[in-house]
Amino acid sequence: MSFDRVRKPGNARTGSPTETAAVSGVAWAVKYHRTLLVSDALVLIVVLLLSTYLRFGADGGEAAVGSAEIGYLFVSVAVFVCWMAALGLYRSRDPKVVGLGADEYKRVVSATIALLGLLAIVSLLFKIDVARGYFALAFSLGVVGLLSSRWALRNWLTGQRNYGHFLSRVIVLGSSKDVGYVIGQIQKKSGAAYQVIGAALTGGHDMGFLMVGNNKIPLVSTIDTVVDAVKQLRADAVIVAGPVKGGSKFVQRLGWELEESATELVLATGLTSVAGPRIHSRPVEGLPLMHVELPQYSGAKHVLKRLLDVALSAMALVVLTPLLAVLAVIVRRDSPGPAIFRQERIGRSGEPFMMYKFRSMVQTAEDDLASLLEMNEGAGPLFKIHDDPRVTRSGRWMRKYSLDELPQFWNVLRGDMSLVGPRPPLRCEVDAYKSRVQRRLYIKPGLTGMWQINGRSELNWKDSVRLDLYYVENWSLTGDVIILWRTAKMLFKSQGAY
Structure with a gap:
């Protein structure tokens, strides 16, 4: 495939109205x-x-x-x-x-x-x-x-x-809050297929642009003149971000007007925590009804998940036995204390269990915690600091590549954990949970999960909770396999591991 010109790497999700990707729409x-x-x-x-x-x-x-x-x-x-x-x-x-x-x-x-x-x-x-x-x-x-x-x-x-190729040029329409949220989500997703070339706001705005993160999104029209902007800027789609004045009649009229330019009309649903497979549309006498399946926390799908956990964890323990033995020797020789660190974590339905890891800190780590609380860089109730003085020499490189977590395959085989799930919390974290966050405990915690492939310790508390709750309500076996695959790739990048 040939291209007219090549753009330098950078944020290709947003651009000025005059910028045109070589291949788009x-x-x-x-x-x-x-x-x-x-x-x-x-x-x-x-x-x-x-x-x-x-x-x-x-x-x-x-x-x-x-x-x-x-x-x-x-x-x-x-x-x-x-x-x-x-x-x-x-x-x-x-x-x-x-x-x-x-x-x-x-x-x-x-x-x-x-x-x-x-x-x-x-x-x-x-x-x-x-x-x-x-x-x-x-x-x-x-x-x-x-x-x-x-x-x-x-x-x-x-x-x-x-590099800015193969992106659909879009104008996002709605209130400044809704438009900012939709554009922010597009910017966060590296695989998103859209390049935002402008915004059309329902209300007035003092400046000629809308700030979303570090990007200035040009205001190219009002909602009444968005069709003219589509023709002028050769947009491939209009995204309606949230409710607008005129409701369904406005959306219907906008769709009619966009037919002439073959421009797509995309409606951003407010169901931000619901994955696509749970949403089904069913027309009833011309009225489009959106059916949202309720999350299921038991049944055949969970039995299959458990079978996958048993098969893969047993296989991993057999294959990794020589590596586990070598790591245990290294931990014992590096600093005084046992090779395996045991810590109580809270599992499904609030049941406590003993989680196993290779010891990556000095034996007195728990006693030394009080003197380090002022240096906490962790998210929410989590305690994390870069260059933690309690971490041993072997612990640093084991944490970097998540080797310290390999003994948790035993927890998975026992049934305390799953291969994929929310991060296993401490009791003190659970005690600080608000009612909404309690939903994390509806399924087993995981050896890996959404938090692992989206930044790990670099995530703030709000994003960590959002990702875990999204997984709890929308998980699937196919999604688990994809998370496991992405986790394997993440181990070599060591992003957010400390």
Whole structure:
């Protein structure tokens, strides 16, 4: 893909109205869709040819169709066409889901599973005898190949967006408070697909711009003249941030006026703590109703989560046994005291449990705490300071890469903790919780979680609570796998670990 010019790295989420990314809006969506189409096709061609070769060798083999026989080359062509069609029917290349979140990956897997089921039914009805080994190879390799290629392209897309490419140019409309919040969230998310080129406020404003963080967002229009601003600035979308004067009638009229310019209309819901999978729209006699599923804290999904915890924690303990032994020796030789540090933490439903870590501080750390309270840099009730004098030499590098937390796999196997969940709190922290924060205790604390992949100790208390509560109400097995993957990458960056 070629670009007219390249911007220097920086904050590509906001820009002046005259700045134009090389590829934006509909243009980037079309180009990226084509890229995904070609990538999916190449992956499936390689996978199907490789599966045929591994199962049948160079001869290719033949499948029985009733009383006739056809070569697996023709079978592969049929599977290829159906697989590509399934990916299309499940809208796995939809610009609204690609490049951000887990929905793109879910659709790829769902399309593949649906196709596998359909082929099984067709084979049974029409008495097509296809080798199970061929299907097993093709679909397992296919899922891995498709997900890997989507992941690689997503990383490439994120990199391009950091340079200002492949961003939809948007104008955010609403009150100054709502507009500021929406733009702030767009700026925080590195994978966000929007470049804010201006704001349209419902009320008056003394200056010609709105300050959001360190960025000046130009005020390009009022809500009554936003359509003219869209045409003049070639915006790809208008985001309505919160309620506006005129309500649904204004939004309906705005949508009609934007039809001529093919500009998208995006409504920012006030349900900021509710994830997309919990929201379902259902029209009733022309009235669009939004259904929000209530969080579930028991049931089959939690049983599957526990099975995943047991399997992965047991595997980790077996594989990491030599490393755990070496670390234990290092801790014992580095400073007096036991290798394992035991501390009471509060788990699900307020139940206390003993959490295990490699000791990273001197043995008298708890007694020395009182003299350090004035130096506290932690968030809320947490106690944290950079260059804590109680941390040992081995403790510093173990904390940097979270090696001190490896014994918590035993807590996960025992059932005290989960692989993914809120941060395990101390009793003194729980005693200081307000009623809303108590919801943290609705599920088991985690070895890792949203706090781990979003800055760890650098998070302020408000953001830490917000992330934990969001996870408690919106967690999913797919989301857990993504958090585990991102945690593995974070270990090498050591951001916020001290």
